[in-house]
Amino acid sequence: MKQVPGGGPGVRPSGDRGRSPSPPRDPPGRGRDRCPVLRRVPAEKARGRRAALSFAAIAVVLGLPLWWKTTETYRAALPYADIAALGELSFQLAVPVAVVFAPGSQPRDLPRLLPFRDTEEKETLLNSRTSIASRYEMVCRSTTAQEEAALGAATVQEADAALHQLQDASLGSLSLYVIPETSLLLPQGIGVYVGKHRSALVRAGQGLAALRARLQQVMQIMSFTTSSITAALSDRMPASQLGPDARRHFKSSLGYEITFSLLNPDPKSHAVHWDIEGAVSRYVQPFLDKLSFLANFSVDSQILYYAVLGVTPRFDKESSSFLLSAHSLPHVINPVEARLGSSAASLYPVLNFLLYVPERSHSPLYIQDKDGALVGTNAFHSPRWGGIMVYNVEGPAAPQASLPLRVDVDMVRVMEVFLAQLRLLFGVSREVQPPEVLLESPGNEGLADWELDRLLWARTVENVATVSTTLTSLAQLLDKIGNIVIKDDVASEVYRAVAAVQSAMAELAVGHLHSAFQASKEAVTSSERAFFDPSLLHLLYFPDDQKFAIYIPLFLPMAVPILLSLAKIFREAKQRKKEPTKTD
Amino acid sequence: MAARSRSAIGALGAPGASSISARRDLARAQALQEPWPFPQKAAALCWGPAWFAKGVKMCKSVTPKRALRRSRTCCCSTGRGRTQCRKIKPHSLQEQSSSLMGFAMTRLLRVDKAWEELSNILSGIFCASLNFIDSTNTVTPTASFKPLGLANGTDHHLLRYAVLPREIVCTENLTPWKKLLPCGSKAGLAVLLKAERLFHSSYHSQAVHIRPICRDASCLAVSWELRQTLTVVFETFPSGQGKKDWSLFKMFSRTLTEACPLASQSKIYVDISAKDKEKELLEVTPSPTSVHEAIVQGEKRTYAVYDLLSPSLFNTSRSLNVQLKWKRPQDSLELSTPVLHAQRYVSGYGLQTGKISTLIYNTHPYRAFPVILLETVPWYLRLYVHTLTIITKGKENKPSYIHYQPAQDRRRPHLLEMLIQLPANSVTKITIQFERALLKWTEYTPDPNHGFYVSPSVLSALVPSVIAMKEVDMEQSPLFTSLFPSSDGSSYFVRLYTEPLLVNLPTPDFSMPYNVICLTCTVVAVCYGSFYNLLTRTFHVEEPTRGGLAKRLANIIRKFRGVPPL
Numbered sequence A: 001m002k003q004v005p006g007g008g009p010g011v012r013p014s015g016d017r018g019r020s021p022s023p024p025r026d027p028p029g030r031g032r033d034r035c036p037v038l039r040r041v042p043a044e045k046a047r048g049r050r051a052a053l054s055f056a057a058i059a060v061v062l063g064l065p066l067w068w069k070t071t072e073t074y075r076a077a078l079p080y081a082d083i084a085a086l087g088e089l090s091f092q093l094a095v096p097v098a099v100v101f102a103p104g105s106q107p108r109d110l111p112r113l114l115p116f117r118d119t120e121e122k123e124t125l126l127n128s129r130t131s132i133a134s135r136y137e138m139v140c141r142s143t144t145a146q147e148e149a150a151l152g153a154a155t156v157q158e159a160d161a162a163l164h165q166l167q168d169a170s171l172g173s174l175s176l177y178v179i180p181e182t183s184l185l186l187p188q189g190i191g192v193y194v195g196k197h198r199s200a201l202v203r204a205g206q207g208l209a210a211l212r213a214r215l216q217q218v219m220q221i222m223s224f225t226t227s228s229i230t231a232a233l234s235d236r237m238p239a240s241q242l243g244p245d246a247r248r249h250f251k252s253s254l255g256y257e258i259t260f261s262l263l264n265p266d267p268k269s270h271a272v273h274w275d276i277e278g279a280v281s282r283y284v285q286p287f288l289d290k291l292s293f294l295a296n297f298s299v300d301s302q303i304l305y306y307a308v309l310g311v312t313p314r315f316d317k318e319s320s321s322f323l324l325s326a327h328s329l330p331h332v333i334n335p336v337e338a339r340l341g342s343s344a345a346s347l348y349p350v351l352n353f354l355l356y357v358p359e360r361s362h363s364p365l366y367i368q369d370k371d372g373a374l375v376g377t378n379a380f381h382s383p384r385w386g387g388i389m390v391y392n393v394e395g396p397a398a399p400q401a402s403l404p405l406r407v408d409v410d411m412v413r414v415m416e417v418f419l420a421q422l423r424l425l426f427g428v429s430r431e432v433q434p435p436e437v438l439l440e441s442p443g444n445e446g447l448a449d450w451e452l453d454r455l456l457w458a459r460t461v462e463n464v465a466t467v468s469t470t471l472t473s474l475a476q477l478l479d480k481i482g483n484i485v486i487k488d489d490v491a492s493e494v495y496r497a498v499a500a501v502q503s504a505m506a507e508l509a510v511g512h513l514h515s516a517f518q519a520s521k522e523a524v525t526s527s528e529r530a531f532f533d534p535s536l537l538h539l540l541y542f543p544d545d546q547k548f549a550i551y552i553p554l555f556l557p558m559a560v561p562i563l564l565s566l567a568k569i570f571r572e573a574k575q576r577k578k579e580p581t582k583t584d
Numbered sequence B: 001m002a003a004r005s006r007s008a009i010g011a012l013g014a015p016g017a018s019s020i021s022a023r024r025d026l027a028r029a030q031a032l033q034e035p036w037p038f039p040q041k042a043a044a045l046c047w048g049p050a051w052f053a054k055g056v057k058m059c060k061s062v063t064p065k066r067a068l069r070r071s072r073t074c075c076c077s078t079g080r081g082r083t084q085c086r087k088i089k090p091h092s093l094q095e096q097s098s099s100l101m102g103f104a105m106t107r108l109l110r111v112d113k114a115w116e117e118l119s120n121i122l123s124g125i126f127c128a129s130l131n132f133i134d135s136t137n138t139v140t141p142t143a144s145f146k147p148l149g150l151a152n153g154t155d156h157h158l159l160r161y162a163v164l165p166r167e168i169v170c171t172e173n174l175t176p177w178k179k180l181l182p183c184g185s186k187a188g189l190a191v192l193l194k195a196e197r198l199f200h201s202s203y204h205s206q207a208v209h210i211r212p213i214c215r216d217a218s219c220l221a222v223s224w225e226l227r228q229t230l231t232v233v234f235e236t237f238p239s240g241q242g243k244k245d246w247s248l249f250k251m252f253s254r255t256l257t258e259a260c261p262l263a264s265q266s267k268i269y270v271d272i273s274a275k276d277k278e279k280e281l282l283e284v285t286p287s288p289t290s291v292h293e294a295i296v297q298g299e300k301r302t303y304a305v306y307d308l309l310s311p312s313l314f315n316t317s318r319s320l321n322v323q324l325k326w327k328r329p330q331d332s333l334e335l336s337t338p339v340l341h342a343q344r345y346v347s348g349y350g351l352q353t354g355k356i357s358t359l360i361y362n363t364h365p366y367r368a369f370p371v372i373l374l375e376t377v378p379w380y381l382r383l384y385v386h387t388l389t390i391i392t393k394g395k396e397n398k399p400s401y402i403h404y405q406p407a408q409d410r411r412r413p414h415l416l417e418m419l420i421q422l423p424a425n426s427v428t429k430i431t432i433q434f435e436r437a438l439l440k441w442t443e444y445t446p447d448p449n450h451g452f453y454v455s456p457s458v459l460s461a462l463v464p465s466v467i468a469m470k471e472v473d474m475e476q477s478p479l480f481t482s483l484f485p486s487s488d489g490s491s492y493f494v495r496l497y498t499e500p501l502l503v504n505l506p507t508p509d510f511s512m513p514y515n516v517i518c519l520t521c522t523v524v525a526v527c528y529g530s531f532y533n534l535l536t537r538t539f540h541v542e543e544p545t546r547g548g549l550a551k552r553l554a555n556i557i558r559k560f561r562g563v564p565p566l
Helices: A035-071 A080-086 A145-151 A156-166 A207-222 A226-232 A276-291 A330-337 A411-426 A449-480 A488-510 A513-531 A544-578 B002-011 B054-061 B065-069 B083-088 B108-125 B171-179 B188-192 B248-252 B512-536 B549-561
Strands: A089-101 A116-127 A130-142 A174-179 A192-194 A199-203 A255-264 A270-273 A296-305 A314-316 A321-324 A350-356 A365-367 A379-382 A386-390 A405-408 A437-439 B027-034 B040-047 B074-081 B097-103 B159-164 B203-214 B222-235 B263-271 B282-285 B290-296 B299-307 B323-326 B340-347 B353-362 B369-377 B381-392 B401-405 B414-422 B426-436 B452-454 B458-464 B491-497 B501-503
Touching: A035 A544, A035 B512, A080 A449, A080 A488, A089 A207, A089 A449, A089 A488, A130 A207, A145 A156, A145 A174, A156 A199, A174 A207, A192 A207, A199 A207, A207 A437, A207 A449, A226 A449, A255 A270, A255 A276, A276 A296, A276 A411, A276 A449, A330 A386, A350 A411, A365 A386, A379 A411, A386 A411, A449 A488, A449 A513, A488 A513, A544 B512, B108 B159, B159 B369, B171 B203, B188 B263, B340 B458, B340 B491, B340 B501, B353 B369, B353 B414, B369 B426, B381 B414, B414 B426
Parallel strands: A089 A130, A089 A174, A174 A199, A192 A437, A255 A296, A255 A350, A270 A405, A321 A365, A350 A386, B027 B263
Antiparallel strands: A116 A130, A192 A199, A314 A321, A379 A386, B027 B040, B040 B222, B074 B097, B074 B203, B097 B159, B203 B222, B263 B299, B282 B323, B290 B299, B340 B353, B353 B426, B369 B414, B369 B458, B381 B426, B401 B414, B452 B501, B458 B491
């Protein structure tokens, strides 16, 4: 502090002049002689410097850590490295295949003597972050006596049933029976027969190369193809790489709700009855029982009156019927959906199947496809939503017949359509196969074992991809917003998800489809629970500027003197260095 | 709640009509019109057993199958009213609140979980704020409620009751509610439900009840009944000659064209009962299909009934517009006082203590009867139970049953249930003092100076009838009387909801935390600054120089003044 004494030369403390103990005054006339004062100044300066430094030291050593500790948020450690590693998915899918040669079916150019092991590998790079390596681990052997007996059955269906008894029924494993080219078991012109379960019969063909091609074809039909896996990974793929059907099936979920609705827009003329309970237990339930390993299903039904389609159908004079053209179908769903009821009770996706009985004034009603031809089933489906079927009521013989007309819905006809749509929406529809391949119809259960496997392969891959996306975005979010508290239970869910997804990948690589799927399911559950944990939302909306507004009244007056005196000390130290000793 | 809209109907003095049907796929709809001596008009619409649309099934599905079979009931309703309404109604309608009551679950441990799910699902289905129901406003009454319908044996541990006094009903609640009706709003009585008219009214209440009933006469199987009720009180203004005529079109701005084809019953009841002197004063057009006489809540009533299903009704004209005309202007008539009514208010001054007073009136000339009073008070009003006084006719009235569950801060409300005997022709005053608690500053509602609502108290009583009632056939009686069938002819059940209370709590200045921070920071900074100065100040000599510009200027001025220079 500078203080210019009023009277004469001398030093005075600043501030209170009167009371503060003033340093000895310089004798008058000796103003020019600064020696005694000069001697004191360095000591005084050093004391001030020390005080300023200790203030700064206390602020840094005590204040800052205290502030930091008291305002810090708890953030449990997360396996960021593992999550980052999950961002790059390289699937290794191993399929255990048993190739069983019936007597007389071995090609002559077989490389080794039976039994032997062989693997067939194929690697596909989907994009920079995703690749699939499929490995078919083939165990080639000849038939046992029992299998030989089974293959001797009269029809191929019986042989399939008999062979099913002999197999180990682990999910994902395949048994391919190679039968002689001349065998009469398969109908003429059929080279491959895929049964109801996990086995197929293959004609030996001419030479090893032909057999290999055939085996490969069967294995792909019964397990997975690149396109089916690509469809499962549709979220990671650019839209241009996907086929039109890739986004049709429902996304993998832990449960689904299936709702059958009967829409009767004209209850004055039609009293519609349907035995939905019986139909569901007869046709839908076996199918769902088969899929119960995949997810939880709940089925319900409702009848809605005065629910109309949003589109007025066009009257066609020639056939005296009403037509709904394909391009107007998208407008049909929205008005109906408002009445379908909310899915307030569950987080699972809802599959809607609507049976629409057109008004009397609009019947019969037919759906036209893009080419103008009538659709045979009079039904259509909407991807990831459900299906609608129009059910025309035959007009009464006499127009004066009393209204309302009682209509009993033919549930067989309806459920046929709905089941086909259900299969389509679950992604288990059968692709068109070359004529030499014969696929056994799944029968009453609606789903063959190998179709279930096929679904499981796709779903496991999809689950793993979903978990990877969820965890990556969670990690990004937590990284971005430092305010979020990460509780221990969230962290443990993340750890569990990472461990489960790693084990799912490992199980896929060794061909254990069952445990891989279970692990992927666990991973999805844990990762969703971590992602949607309510505790992650608490501090999300606490902006930094408000925090600083509160800190500034304290921090600014405290920090400014410290910083200024530090700057001064620094400046002085630099100056002293320049002119090292200034001795008289 | 079922009960609430019921009391609302009672208050309007005109319970409508309809009946329970035993089969699941029967639907009944009934409407009731009440001529009121006051410039208001009551309409109550009831829909009887009906389809379970998907949403309601969900509400059912939260209770597991076993509990369902054990026949529990859940119902919820929301109501809204304006203050004028209170002036004219002798008993209280519930105003501005949503409430939910449910019997749930056979397993005690899971009741609360199921309750939470139920309130969340209902709030999803009806777009209502019922999801604000949590443990701080849920109670387990012991005596006031019992399951409706077939249930027998009440384990009150399975009962939950909650009221949200601040939530009001509006259009977005009506739309999903209408969707549950079998014909939606496309046909039948529901055509009248036009939102802008319904909500431009003095009172509005809508309710949903689900209860188990017998499927058929033999009662071997149980069906679930969904019952929806809507009660509206309209303002009607007298026409030119001071006559309070009304018509369906005037009230709803719609007329009826057809019955819902799915309904097994669709009727409009118009209350034309009149006191002796005003007989023949009013006229309804078109002429009713039939006239129904019933004793409703201890009063004899005459209803003109329009059966929408009878083809004769729509023969003459395509639409039905029921009109009521007075032949000459009425005098301002007093509405007859109901036997049981109640009033509640908060008294006291200052922001520390207060007093809740409830007045219960029994106007029955010669019969005394007991009433169960249920009070739920939020935890932030600390009740002093020792100050509870019940005074009837100047004497202390000792309740024969008291159940009190004290509140826990931030966890559960106070619950006070009492069985009080009301002597004939008496007023009973119940008072209890409370202290207002200080909330944490984040616990205040967005507008804390508006006050905090205390939910209505509930009065349940079997009121003895003034006139003898005879047993009525359930199938014949109107829908709105069938929810609480009277056990014998001598009394009828009434449930009343008093008005909610608005209590001011001591509210802090909400900018205070910031002010405090700023003030303390400033104080700290000032102290720190001088302390810092004192400790780090250094002294050094300054050469007496010729001084700067200021000093020179000062010296010039001093010279002029003749003062020695600096």
